[in-house]
Amino acid sequence: MSVYLLRRLIQALGVVLVMSLIVFIGVFAIGDPVEILISPDADQIERERAIVALGLDKPLWLQYLSFLGNALRGDLGRSFVFNEPALQLILNRMPATLELAFGAMFLALLVGLPLGLYAGLKPNSPVSKGIMAGSILGFSLPTFWVGLMLIMVFAVQLGWLPSTGRGETREILGMRWSFLTRDGLAHMAMPALNLALFKISLVIRLTRAGVRETMLMDYVKFARAKGLSPARVTFVHVFKNILIPVVTVVGLELGSTIAFSVVTESVFAWPGMGKLIIDSINVLDRPVIVAYLMIIVLMFITINLVVDLTYSVLDPRVRLEGK
Amino acid sequence: MTAASISASPISAAPTLEVRNLQTHFFTRAGVVKAVDGVSFTVPRGKVLGLVGESGSGKTVTGFSIIGLVDPPGRIVGGEILYQGKNLASLSEEEMRHLRGNRIAMIFQDPMMTLNPVLRIDTQMIETVRAHTKVSHEEARQRARDTLGMVGIPSPDERLKSYPHQFSGGMRQRVAIAIALLHRPELIVADEPTTALDVTIQGQILAEVQKLAATTGTSLIWITHDLSVVAGLADEIAVMYAGRVVEHGLVEQVLDRPLHPYTAGLIGSVPSRNKRGEPLRQIPGMTPSLLSLPAGCAFRSRCPRAGEECGIEPPIREILPGRDARCHRPILEAAEVASA
Numbered sequence: 104m105s106v107y108l109l110r111r112l113i114q115a116l117g118v119v120l121v122m123s124l125i126v127f128i129g130v131f132a133i134g135d136p137v138e139i140l141i142s143p144d145a146d147q148i149e150r151e152r153a154i155v156a157l158g159l160d161k162p163l164w165l166q167y168l169s170f171l172g173n174a175l176r177g178d179l180g181r182s183f184v185f186n187e188p189a190l191q192l193i194l195n196r197m198p199a200t201l202e203l204a205f206g207a208m209f210l211a212l213l214v215g216l217p218l219g220l221y222a223g224l225k226p227n228s229p230v231s232k233g234i235m236a237g238s239i240l241g242f243s244l245p246t247f248w249v250g251l252m253l254i255m256v257f258a259v260q261l262g263w264l265p266s267t268g269r270g271e272t273r274e275i276l277g278m279r280w281s282f283l284t285r286d287g288l289a290h291m292a293m294p295a296l297n298l299a300l301f302k303i304s305l306v307i308r309l310t311r312a313g314v315r316e317t318m319l320m321d322y323v324k325f326a327r328a329k330g331l332s333p334a335r336v337t338f339v340h341v342f343k344n345i346l347i348p349v350v351t352v353v354g355l356e357l358g359s360t361i362a363f364s365v366v367t368e369s370v371f372a373w374p375g376m377g378k379l380i381i382d383s384i385n386v387l388d389r390p391v392i393v394a395y396l397m398i399i400v401l402m403f404i405t406i407n408l409v410v411d412l413t414y415s416v417l418d419p420r421v422r423l424e425g426k
Numbered sequence: 427m428t429a430a431s432i433s434a435s436p437i438s439a440a441p442t443l444e445v446r447n448l449q450t451h452f453f454t455r456a457g458v459v460k461a462v463d464g465v466s467f468t469v470p471r472g473k474v475l476g477l478v479g480e481s482g483s484g485k486t487v488t489g490f491s492i493i494g495l496v497d498p499p500g501r502i503v504g505g506e507i508l509y510q511g512k513n514l515a516s517l518s519e520e521e522m523r524h525l526r527g528n529r530i531a532m533i534f535q536d537p538m539m540t541l542n543p544v545l546r547i548d549t550q551m552i553e554t555v556r557a558h559t560k561v562s563h564e565e566a567r568q569r570a571r572d573t574l575g576m577v578g579i580p581s582p583d584e585r586l587k588s589y590p591h592q593f594s595g596g597m598r599q600r601v602a603i604a605i606a607l608l609h610r611p612e613l614i615v616a617d618e619p620t621t622a623l624d625v626t627i628q629g630q631i632l633a634e635v636q637k638l639a640a641t642t643g644t645s646l647i648w649i650t651h652d653l654s655v656v657a658g659l660a661d662e663i664a665v666m667y668a669g670r671v672v673e674h675g676l677v678e679q680v681l682d683r684p685l686h687p688y689t690a691g692l693i694g695s696v697p698s699r700n701k702r703g704e705p706l707r708q709i710p711g712m713t714p715s716l717l718s719l720p721a722g723c724a725f726r727s728r729c730p731r732a733g734e735e736c737g738i739e740p741p742i743r744e745i746l747p748g749r750d751a752r753c754h755r756p757i758l759e760a761a762e763v764a765s766a
Binding site for chain 2: 320321322323324325326327328329330331332335339340343344417418419420
C-alpha cells in the first residue's frame with residue numbers, strides 16, 4: 104500500500120513537471136501581455152522598464168527556470184494585474200468554486216442515483232421513460248441558457264431566490280463559505296442546480312445502465328434464490344456493484360466541474376476561480392493562468408488518487424500494489 | 427431392486443415435490459416460446475431426480491419455475507407445483523420468498539458467477555440465515571461456519587472473512603452448496619452445478635452432495651446434460667426434449683434399456699461408449715426452435731424410428747411397468763411388443 108502511494112507520488116511529480124512546461128510554453132504562445140498591460144501612450148523607456156520589471160526581457164527557458172525555482176519555494180509568481188501573489192489570488196477564490204462544485208455533485212448524486220435506480224429496475228414503466236427523456240434534456244440544453252431561464256423564473260418572475268453573488272458567508276479555517284448560512288445557501292441553490300443538471304443526467308444514465316447490467320448477473324438471481332428481500336437485493340447486492348463505475352465518472356466530473364465551471368460562475372456572477380481565470384486570460388495575466396493550471400493539475404491528480412483508493416474499498420478484487 | 431418394488435417405490439411415501447403438467451412460456455416479440463410445455467414428475471423424499479436433456483430442452487426453466495424465479499417475459503401459464511399440499515405456482519411473491527433458500531434451495535451452474543464479488547462470504551451467508559430465522563448476528567455466523575465446515579472447507583473461520591475471488595471454482599461451488607444447505611431445505615434444485623468444474627473436483631462435489639443428501643434427508647433435482655453424473659448420483663431420471671418429459675423411470679433401468687429413441691441417442695452420444703477408431707455416434711440435426719414446433723412428436727425429424735403415426739403428438743404413457751415414455755414406437759424387444 105505505501106509502495107503504491109509512493110509510486111503514485113513520483114508519477115504525480117512527473118505529471119506536474121511536464122504539465123508546467125506545456126502550460127508555460129502554451130501561455131507564451133497565446134500572446135504578449137506587454138501589448139495589453141502597458142498603455143499605448145507610454146514611451147519606449149517606460150516600456151523597457153515595465154518589461155524588465157515583469158521579467159519578460161529574459162529568454163523563455165530562463166523565465167521557465169526561475170519560475171520552477173520560485174515554485175519550489177511555494178511562489179507561483181505575482182499577478183501582473185493585481186500585483187498580488189497569484190497563488191493567494193486563486194486560493195481566495197477557491198472556496199467559492201469548491202462549494203459550488205461539491206454542492207452540484209451532491210445534488211447530482213442525491214437526485215441521479217434514485218432516479219437511475221428506479222429507471223433501471225422498472226425499465227418499461229412510463230415514469231422511467233419520462234426520466235430518461237428528461238436526462239436527454241439535461242445533457243443537451245446549454246448551461247448558460249438553463250442558467251438564464253432559472254434566473255428568469257426563480258429570481259425575476261417568482262422572486263424566490265437571489266440571482267447573483269454568494270450572499271452571507273461564514274469563516275472557517277480562514278476561508279469564507281456560503282453553505283453555512285441560510286442566505287448563502289439560497290444564493291448557492293440556483294448556480295449549483297445549474298451546474299448539476301448535466302451531471303444528474305450522467306448519473307441517471309450510468310446508474311440505469313449499471314442496474315440493468317447487474318440485474319442479469321447470476322449473483323443477483325442467486326441472492327433472490329436465497330430468499331432475500333427485494334430491498335436487500337437492490338440496495339446491497341446491486342447497488343454496491345454499480346457504485347464502481349459511478350465513482351469513476353463522478354470523480355472525473357468533479358475535477359472538470361471545479362476547473363471549468365466558468366459559464367455558470369459568469370451567469371450567476373459567482374466570484375469563483377472560473378471567473379478569475381477568464382478575466383486573467385483576457386488580459387494575458389500569465390502568472391495567474393499558470394498558477395491556476397498548476398493547481399488544477401494537482402487537483403486532478405488528487406481526485407484520481409482518491410478514486411483509486413475508493414475502488415479498493417468498493418471492489419475487493421482491486422489490489423493497490425506497486426509493481 | 428426387483429420388478430415389484432420398482433413399480434411401487436416412486437409413489438409409496440408422499441413425495442417432497444410433485445410437478446403436474448407444468449407450462450412455462452416466454453412471451454417474446456417473435457412469438458410465444460413454450461420452454462416448458464406440460465412437464466410432470468415427482469421427487470420422492472430423500473431421493474435424487476436427474477433431469478436430463480440438451481441445451482434448450484427446458485430443464486433449467488423447469489428448475490427456475492419450481493423456485494419461482496422465472497423472469498419476464500417468461501411466466502408459468504399452467505400446471506401445478508405441489509409442495510406440502512400447496513401449489514407453488516399460485517403463491518404470492520412474498521410467500522414464495524419465505525420458502526426460497528429456506529425449504530427449497532437452488533445451486534447454480536457457474537460458481538464463478540453465483541457469489542457476489544464485492545461482498546464477503548460471511549455477509550452472503552449470514553444474510554441468508556437471517557432472511558428466514560430471527561437469530562443474532564453471532565448465531566448466524568456460527569451456523570454459517572458450521573455449514574462451511576460440513577461441505578469440506580478447511581479453516582472455515584478464516585474463510586468466512588474472504589471474498590469470493592480468493593476461492594477456486596470448486597471451493598466457490600462448495601460455498602454455494604453450503605448456502606443452499608443453511609436451512610436444511612427439503613429440496614435442492616441443482617442446475618448443472620458441476621459442469622463448470624474439473625473432473626476431479628466434480629467427483630468430490632458429487633460425493634459430498636450424495637453424502638449430505640443422505641444424512642439430511644434432502645431431496646434433489648439434479649439438472650444436467652451429463653448422463654455419467656446422473657448414472658452415479660440419481661435414483662430416478664426424467665429425460666426432457668423440447669419442453670416435455672419424453673422418458674421417466676428409475677435410473678438404472680432407463681440407462682440400461684432406454685425406451686425412447688431420444689434417450690437411446692443421448693446414451694449413444696457418450697464418447698466412452700463408442701468403440702475406438704469408429705466415428706463417434708451422434709444424434710443428427712439439432713433441437714427444433716421452440717417458437718415453431720412442428721405438429722406431432724418434436725423428435726420426429728431426428729428420429730431413426732419415426733413413422734407415419736409420429737405426425738400425431740404421442741401422449742406420455744406407461745409402456746412397461748414403472749416405465750413412462752412419450753413415444754409411438756418405443757424401443758422394445760419382440761416379446762414386449764405384444765404386451766405394450
